[in-house]
Amino acid sequence: MENSEKNFRDPQFKTTMIPGPLMKFARQCIIFQLIGMAMFGLRSIIVIVTNKRNTRQVPANR
Amino acid sequence: MAQIVIMGAGVAGHAAATILGDAIGAEHKIIVVAPNSHWNYIPSNVWVGTGTMKKEEVLFPLRPIYEQVNVDFRQAKAISIHPEGKEESDTPFITVEYVDPDRQGETEEIPYDYLINATGPKLNFAKTPGLGDENGIGEHTVSICSADHATHAHQRLDEMLERARSTKQKVLIGTSDGTCTCQGAAFEYILNVEQKARKMGVRDNVEIKWISNEPYIGDFGMDGLHLGVAGYAISSKLFGESLFAERGIHWITDAHVSKVEEGRLEYELIDGTMHEESFDFAMLIPQFTGVGLKAYDKAGEEITDELFMPNGFMKVDADYTPKSYEEWKAGDWPVTYQNPSYKNIFAAGIAFAPPHPISEPRKSPNGTPITPAPPRTGMPSATIAEAVAHSIISLLRDGESAKLTTASMAEMGALCVASAAVGWKAGQGVSFTVYPIVKDYDKYPGTGRDTLRTFGSIGLYGHWLKTALHYMFIYKAKVKPGWKIIPG
Numbered sequence: 001m002e003n004s005e006k007n008f009r010d011p012q013f014k015t016t017m018i019p020g021p022l023m024k025f026a027r028q029c030i031i032f033q034l035i036g037m038a039m040f041g042l043r044s045i046i047v048i049v050t051n052k053r054n055t056r057q058v059p060a061n062r
Numbered sequence: 063m064a065q066i067v068i069m070g071a072g073v074a075g076h077a078a079a080t081i082l083g084d085a086i087g088a089e090h091k092i093i094v095v096a097p098n099s100h101w102n103y104i105p106s107n108v109w110v111g112t113g114t115m116k117k118e119e120v121l122f123p124l125r126p127i128y129e130q131v132n133v134d135f136r137q138a139k140a141i142s143i144h145p146e147g148k149e150e151s152d153t154p155f156i157t158v159e160y161v162d163p164d165r166q167g168e169t170e171e172i173p174y175d176y177l178i179n180a181t182g183p184k185l186n187f188a189k190t191p192g193l194g195d196e197n198g199i200g201e202h203t204v205s206i207c208s209a210d211h212a213t214h215a216h217q218r219l220d221e222m223l224e225r226a227r228s229t230k231q232k233v234l235i236g237t238s239d240g241t242c243t244c245q246g247a248a249f250e251y252i253l254n255v256e257q258k259a260r261k262m263g264v265r266d267n268v269e270i271k272w273i274s275n276e277p278y279i280g281d282f283g284m285d286g287l288h289l290g291v292a293g294y295a296i297s298s299k300l301f302g303e304s305l306f307a308e309r310g311i312h313w314i315t316d317a318h319v320s321k322v323e324e325g326r327l328e329y330e331l332i333d334g335t336m337h338e339e340s341f342d343f344a345m346l347i348p349q350f351t352g353v354g355l356k357a358y359d360k361a362g363e364e365i366t367d368e369l370f371m372p373n374g375f376m377k378v379d380a381d382y383t384p385k386s387y388e389e390w391k392a393g394d395w396p397v398t399y400q401n402p403s404y405k406n407i408f409a410a411g412i413a414f415a416p417p418h419p420i421s422e423p424r425k426s427p428n429g430t431p432i433t434p435a436p437p438r439t440g441m442p443s444a445t446i447a448e449a450v451a452h453s454i455i456s457l458l459r460d461g462e463s464a465k466l467t468t469a470s471m472a473e474m475g476a477l478c479v480a481s482a483a484v485g486w487k488a489g490q491g492v493s494f495t496v497y498p499i500v501k502d503y504d505k506y507p508g509t510g511r512d513t514l515r516t517f518g519s520i521g522l523y524g525h526w527l528k529t530a531l532h533y534m535f536i537y538k539a540k541v542k543p544g545w546k547i548i549p550g
Binding site: 027029050056057059 | 300303304306309313397405445453464465466490515521
């Protein structure tokens, strides 16, 4: 059992998620992370574009 | 020629100054008044606080940048606003006191046609007894709110970690007052401190504990969020708690730190019970308030209440009518950041007064408010400043047909990258997008946000991104070629 998993015996940690070996590998795998970064980049662009689209011009003399 | 005065040169003030200077600096006079001679890329202070970066890497002098974009920089502290002028003149002005070594202590009246209040917060260490006083942080704890604070935090952290080689040590990181904001910075710091303790081989001797005013880890003053992860909408509570559990970090939430002494602090929980914790090293974010600007009318009578809310933040076009949590609407939030009484005054960044928190307001049975204040730093701060700058450009160029640019936090998304560990191969970061920042249950009845555009993950690329953002935003802030195409 890995040290991080021993932590889950602690009552405060009982209801949390435990990352499995695959997730731990994926978090630090350069290829997987490059793909993750590209996906995050795409979503970021969507948010930035949404912000631009939501910007309105309202008359100053309302 | 009009005169535009910007109070403050942080994220919002600097963004507004560079946009205005670049667009209209040749035709109009742009003046920036700020007490600091250097710009600080605050998101990287967390790395200064652990020694990953040096103070010099997060700071650069403002004056040479402003000379490039026709902005007049005055190193001074704004004291008061006189929006109606004075008896002998109708021209509005602000009073400032110089902190520039060449003019130290001199006062000056600076007239304006348009004023942007981007002063940021006052770090109110005095609110928590023992945390500090009116002059700043005290000797019992550290802070990473400024580059100097972070440098000091790094020294104290290294001393504690050296002691941990031979004796058990206890670390407390989080927020102090029950109304604090900026939990994200403390969240990053605790994870980086944990990694540093592991790297030094002393983790078993260091007990690390989180203490915050949030109802749960991951509230972040935004009433929490649901992140789209692996096909699920996972709550930030589960996400945050799991990360802490994996790192062996315990937590205390719903806490208002009421007193700090050497090596111990007292806190009240939302149920009204009082507790105490000991520590060998503590980093606690102070309460943020307005910087304490005063306002006066033409006759010299104080009208501070007309311009500012009691917490010192400036009133803008928000709906400040007191309402219950259930009645809060996205429409309560400001869109143009124009002061309702004086239309030539705007506020941007932390300086504007939010209509209410985003998180549910709570009080202990003793009447102590324990509610995180809404975050207005980083991306929203720069986006608001950009909108205000474009509004002023239109007011100057288009006269009667001028249009104001909107930037409501209820219609705005944000990107956030929180460092969880450093290193090109061992690093980790939590990267997430949130849309909109202020929940809108009318549009998104489920979680209050669009779960397709509220997405998060943790991994090595978060560290790469955080590093890339550091260099990219400093590049932009230095107005180097192509700076305008980098989003704020």
